[in-house]
Amino acid sequence: MENESLKVQTPLRFNKELLKLIKEKAKAEKRSLNNYIEYLLYKDVGNIPNSETIKAIEEARSNKNLETISDLTSWLDEI
Numbered sequence: 001m002e003n004e005s006l007k008v009q010t011p012l013r014f015n016k017e018l019l020k021l022i023k024e025k026a027k028a029e030k031r032s033l034n035n036y037i038e039y040l041l042y043k044d045v046g047n048i049p050n051s052e053t054i055k056a057i058e059e060a061r062s063n064k065n066l067e068t069i070s071d072l073t074s075w076l077d078e079i
Helices: 014-028 033-047 052-060 071-076
Strands: none
Touching: 014 033
């Protein structure tokens, strides 16, 4: 089986001052420039819910089929 990398090289262009600041922050975090940018992107883009989570959020917001929990301890004991 061929060992394929999940990472792809992508050329990016940054404002010089922004790049300088990013490099300083990466160094302060003891991360490589690439790792720091990837970390920042995951913090932002990684918060996008998948389709299953979106459906659960919509169901919860619709108030359909929701049970009222008056005593959390008892409810947790039941499950």
